[in-house]
Amino acid sequence: MEAPKPGRMSSPGAAESTEAITRAKTGDPEAWGELYRVFAPAIFRFCRRALPTREDAEDATMEVFMKVRDKLNQYDSSRPFSSWLYKVAANHCWDLLRRRKIRQDKETEDLDTLPLEHPDANQLEQLIEKRTSEEVRKALDKLPARARMALVLRYYSDMSYDEIADSLGVRRAFVGVVLLRARHELRQALEGSGALAVGGAG
Amino acid sequence: MTPSQGTAQNHLDEMTLLLFLERQLDRERAAEVSSHMQECGDCTTLFRALDRESRLLTRAMLEEEESLPARLASFQQKAKRSMQWIWMVTFGLAATGVYAIYTSYVEPVQNRLQDAGFGGTNLLGLLVFQGAFWKGWQSMLSLVEILAFLVVGVSAALLFRRWFRRGTLAALLVTGMCGALMIPVNAAAFESRKGETVEVSKDESIKGDILLTGNRIVVDGNVDGDVYAFGQDVEVNGHITGDLISGSQTTRVNGTVDGNVRGFVNTVTVAGNVGRNLMAWAQVVNVDSKGKVGRSLTSFCQSLGVDGQVGGDVVSFNQSTRIAGTIDGGLNARGELLTIKSKARITGPVKFEGEKEPRVEEGAVLTAGPVSFTKHMPNHREGGKGYLFFRLLWTCSFILYGMVLTLLMPRFAGDCVSSAENAGPSLGIGLLILLSTPIAAGLACFTFVGLPLGILTLVLWLVLLFSAQIVFGSLLGRWILGPTEDTWGRVGRMALGMAILGVAVIIVHQTNHWIEFFFKMALMIWGIGAISLTIYKRLQRSSGAIVAPPMVA
Numbered sequence: 001m002e003a004p005k006p007g008r009m010s011s012p013g014a015a016e017s018t019e020a021i022t023r024a025k026t027g028d029p030e031a032w033g034e035l036y037r038v039f040a041p042a043i044f045r046f047c048r049r050a051l052p053t054r055e056d057a058e059d060a061t062m063e064v065f066m067k068v069r070d071k072l073n074q075y076d077s078s079r080p081f082s083s084w085l086y087k088v089a090a091n092h093c094w095d096l097l098r099r100r101k102i103r104q105d106k107e108t109e110d111l112d113t114l115p116l117e118h119p120d121a122n123q124l125e126q127l128i129e130k131r132t133s134e135e136v137r138k139a140l141d142k143l144p145a146r147a148r149m150a151l152v153l154r155y156y157s158d159m160s161y162d163e164i165a166d167s168l169g170v171r172r173a174f175v176g177v178v179l180l181r182a183r184h185e186l187r188q189a190l191e192g193s194g195a196l197a198v199g200g201a202g
Numbered sequence: 203m204t205p206s207q208g209t210a211q212n213h214l215d216e217m218t219l220l221l222f223l224e225r226q227l228d229r230e231r232a233a234e235v236s237s238h239m240q241e242c243g244d245c246t247t248l249f250r251a252l253d254r255e256s257r258l259l260t261r262a263m264l265e266e267e268e269s270l271p272a273r274l275a276s277f278q279q280k281a282k283r284s285m286q287w288i289w290m291v292t293f294g295l296a297a298t299g300v301y302a303i304y305t306s307y308v309e310p311v312q313n314r315l316q317d318a319g320f321g322g323t324n325l326l327g328l329l330v331f332q333g334a335f336w337k338g339w340q341s342m343l344s345l346v347e348i349l350a351f352l353v354v355g356v357s358a359a360l361l362f363r364r365w366f367r368r369g370t371l372a373a374l375l376v377t378g379m380c381g382a383l384m385i386p387v388n389a390a391a392f393e394s395r396k397g398e399t400v401e402v403s404k405d406e407s408i409k410g411d412i413l414l415t416g417n418r419i420v421v422d423g424n425v426d427g428d429v430y431a432f433g434q435d436v437e438v439n440g441h442i443t444g445d446l447i448s449g450s451q452t453t454r455v456n457g458t459v460d461g462n463v464r465g466f467v468n469t470v471t472v473a474g475n476v477g478r479n480l481m482a483w484a485q486v487v488n489v490d491s492k493g494k495v496g497r498s499l500t501s502f503c504q505s506l507g508v509d510g511q512v513g514g515d516v517v518s519f520n521q522s523t524r525i526a527g528t529i530d531g532g533l534n535a536r537g538e539l540l541t542i543k544s545k546a547r548i549t550g551p552v553k554f555e556g557e558k559e560p561r562v563e564e565g566a567v568l569t570a571g572p573v574s575f576t577k578h579m580p581n582h583r584e585g586g587k588g589y590l591f592f593r594l595l596w597t598c599s600f601i602l603y604g605m606v607l608t609l610l611m612p613r614f615a616g617d618c619v620s621s622a623e624n625a626g627p628s629l630g631i632g633l634l635i636l637l638s639t640p641i642a643a644g645l646a647c648f649t650f651v652g653l654p655l656g657i658l659t660l661v662l663w664l665v666l667l668f669s670a671q672i673v674f675g676s677l678l679g680r681w682i683l684g685p686t687e688d689t690w691g692r693v694g695r696m697a698l699g700m701a702i703l704g705v706a707v708i709i710v711h712q713t714n715h716w717i718e719f720f721f722k723m724a725l726m727i728w729g730i731g732a733i734s735l736t737i738y739k740r741l742q743r744s745s746g747a748i749v750a751p752p753m754v755a
Contacts, residue, residue: 026617027739041270049263058271118213121248128254136262154224155259161226176221183220183255 021081025072036065039082043089049140049152050093060096064089086157090149090167097145124187131190139189147182154179214238214245216252223252400433402440411444419450421457428461436467438474445478455493466644472510479514487520489527498531515550532570540573542566590708597704604672604696612689614736615676619692621739622677622732629724632670632731636723639663670729675699677732 023031043064047057068088075084131139140148146168153159153167164179165172214222214235221227222235239246394413395402399420402408406423411430414421419433421440428444436453438446445461446453452469460477463470470482473490480487480495484503489495493510498517506520508527515531523535526543532550540554544565552568554560555576562573608615622628643659679695682702703725710721 040274044270044274045263054271058274061274118215118244119248121244121251124248124251125254128251128258131258133258133262133265136258140262151259152263155256156263161224176217176224176226179224180217180220186259 018077018081021072021075021077025075032069039085040065042082043085046086046089046152046156047093049156050090050149051096052141056096060089060093064092067092083159083163086153086159087163087167090153090157090159090163094149094167094169097149127187127190135190136186139186142189143182143185146178147185150175150178150182151186213242214248216248219245219249220252223249223256404440491527542568542573589711593704593708593711597700600671600675600704601697601700603668604675604700605693607669607672608676608693608696609689612692614740615692615696617736617739618673618732619676619680621735622673622728624735625728627735628728628731630731631734632727632729635663635666635730635734636727666730666733667726669733670726671703672696672700673729673732674725675703677728678702 020031044061047060161175396415399418400416401420402423404422411427413430421438432449436450442459448465454471458475469486471488472493477496481500487501489510491509496513498514511528520537522539524541525546528547533552540560542562544563546566551570552573643656676696678699
């Protein structure tokens with residue numbers, strides 16, 4: 001069985017061994033071990049991106065797999081297994097953050113007030129040009145929980161807007177706003193200044 | 203104004219471009235955006251910048267190949283290791299249980315095997331099974347039995363946990379069971395006493411039932427009710443108006459019990475009066491010359507001796523039965539040896555089914571005529587025609603039974619065989635179920651829940667025993683012919699496996715009793731384990747939850 005490629009989850013569906021999943025459903029420890037071996041690295045990386053510390057990510061990975069084991073019978077085998085797995089992981093991580101009150105509710109209120117802007121495209125291009133992946137990762141770590149989670153769900157797990165809305169508990173119509181706001185915050189963090197890195201042109 | 207120099211007024215906003223990039227716009231709006239972009243250089247540039255930003259994000263998140271931390275990589279191994287630990291405990295518990303069962307129940311039958319030349323003088327037999335090596339562990343047995351019972355309790359709670367809310371009730375149930383076993387004072391409605399030596403002293407008179415647990419239990423006084431006694435030695439010198447239910451190493455009745463005496467003990471001696479019936483599962487049962495049993499005597503033991511008086515019939519399934527007293531009823535004995543001494547008086551008919559001619563001494567009075575003797579042919583070790591015919595018949599009936607089971611429950615049968623392929627868990631669980639169920643059922647019979655549940659459990663257990671061989675036969679067939687999903691294919695494989703098993707049993711039968719015994723036991727344990735595992739998985743599946751193994755981080 002081939003490991004899932006996060007970020008492009010719809011494609012590796014064929015590579016997922018439905019047989020191992022079926023066997024794991026019946027409680028076969030070997031099949032379960034195989035699923036864990038294949039999917040644990042991706043889920044760990046997901047948790048690593050979504051949660052503040054490495055320890056949190058390690059704990060969460062184990063908890064996610066224990067949850068998955070309990071809920072395996074609820075998995076609808078017509079959908080890709082990795083999508084379902086990321087969904088469980090997303091819900092778990094988001095719950096975790098919520099429990100810790102890291103989630104900032106004011107963000108919800110701000111959703112409606114995102115100004116319609118047309119930022120300077122050249123300025124944005126320059127910013128992207130100059131930044132390395134390393135810098136982007138560091139900037140991601142500085143983002144508020146919701147913004148970071150939204151970007152991880154979309155650009156790491158390749159979740160649909162519906163799934164993101166479901167996971168974050170926002171209306172579907174606002175998913176784009178959440179994502180755009182997160183991008184703005186990321187640009188801000190990349191710039192390292194308080195002002196919007198790429199200001200509106202109008 | 204040229205499109206490439208478009209102003210904010212007619213530029214598309216960032217949100218729209220992002221939604222277009224992510225294919226979230228409806229077709230109409232997307233077409234508008236697309237046509238605008240063909241004309242507007244700024245918007246196209248921003249669109250590309252957003253696209254590059256998306257790619258940068260994905261790349262940044264995917265690029266860093268952080269290896270799986272060691273504790274996550276070993277997560278599964280640890281889980282496996284902790285499972286191994288559980289299996290070791292299970293095996294250990296079950297192995298100790300084997301000895302407990304052996305000394306209590308199997309030993310009485312053991313001497314029947316001695317004619318095969320595997321007697322008590324054999325060093326291995328002496329060390330392992332005669333108990334010389336293990337005597338010091340005797341006191342541990344009750345603990346083992348309690349543990350075995352608890353294991354069954356916990357397993358039952360796990361099995362039926364879909365009826366419990368988040369295991370709370372299960373915990374209560376188990377706690378209740380522990381409480382009932384450990385602190386009977388609070389668990390039972392009637393009086394109870396426990397300690398190293400427990401006694402009802404001479405001048406004491408107890409109204410109602412009483413539960414006595416301790417190493418040495420002595421009833422010198424009066425109990426106006428039933429006595430439940432569990433300990434090493436139980437002695438009744440006083441008067442019990444109800445029944446005496448005893449589970450002990452030795453039980454001796456010197457006084458009077460108006461009701462029945464029922465015992466799961468090593469040695470029962472009646473030197474006083476038992477008003478009604480005596481029923482005993484024991485190694486040795488003795489009715490002393492001064493002893494008297496008002497009504498019938500039923501015994502399952504190694505040796506029964508009646509020197510005193512029995513008011514009703516005597517039914518005995520013993521290795522040896524010796525009558526030197528009076529029986530005001532019939533005697534129906536099965537076993538190896540029956541001796542009727544010269545002082546014996548038996549008013550009813552005497553039937554004996556055994557291997558050797560009964561010995562009736564001169565002077566014995568058998569009012570209803572001489573002993574009706576049926577020679578019992580216990581074994582056909584020489585592999586005679588009779589035995590082969592018997593095996594053939596037995597195998598055929600098993601195949602028939604297996605066929606019915608497979609046709610009735612094809613999926614379940616298939617699952618059982620799949621479970622059987624996991625030899626370790628099957629053997630472990632099988633051993634546990636094989637040993638603990640009769641103990642639990644026995645305890646249920648005369649402690650907590652009552653006879654019907656105990657008997658029902660035993661019946662189910664027997665059904666399980668008979669089905670176990672079929673599972674193993676099917677597994678054998680599957681090994682030879684490979685797996686199949688076809689029901690008749692399964693039946694065929696089962697029949698082939700059972701036929702091979704039948705031949706194997708005949709071959710093993712010609713070696714010696716012990717090899718045959720262990721061979722059959724292994725088959726049964728394997729099969730029982732597989733069936734139990736399958737039932738467990740079924741219940742889990744229907745409850746929609748899989749119990750996570752104890753995963754230790």
